[in-house]
Amino acid sequence: MRTKICGITSYEDAMTAIEAGADALGFVFYEPSPRYISPKEARAIIKRLPPFVEKVALFVNSDAQVINSYCQEAGATLAQIHFEAPDELYEQLFVPYIKVVRAKEPSDILKFSDEYRLVDAYCESYGGSGKRLNIEWFKGVECSKIILAGGLDAQNVSSLKEYGFYGVDVSSGVELSYGKKDTLKVKEFIKNAKK
């Protein structure tokens, strides 16, 4: 499975994840998050990173103009739209994007099923909460376009192989403290996801 390590706030953590084999890094452009980073700070990290690693900009309740300008300023290669956005917003984006489904019930995981999408557990407050989805919901579902998120860690990621997810995304499960990654947990997570 491809892996995304989200909530990067330093060059050191970014390089730890890349050297461990991460396919994508996430930068949270949502001010209430304890993992918030400004586009300027993200740019300072991103411009030093090697090619062929996806740099993902995460947004909650932002408009298209903000998403376009933050991605351009930071040098992000993909926007993660972590809220229910109207179709018009997607039509106005100049950057590639991925939609997020915040699943409350089993049928939610089938939304946008013809598209690559990220499926996270629904939570009143937005994201990075460590809340898990019921993995039973994915039994018998075509998962090859789903990036699974929500409460993943180095241990439980090992049990996902049979589902055939396109990828996995983790934030709190590999942290030492908010916005600071735990090197060992990052390495274990990526190793187990790719086994």
Ligand SMILES: O=C(O)c1ccccc1N[C@@H]1O[C@H](COP(=O)(O)O)[C@@H](O)[C@H]1O
């Ligand atoms: O990481 C955050 O702070 C965050 C803030 C707002 C929306 C989403 C956020 N993170 C994303 O949440 C999921 C699950 O995270 P966790 O592994 O359960 O902590 C993941 O997609 C993060 O990218």
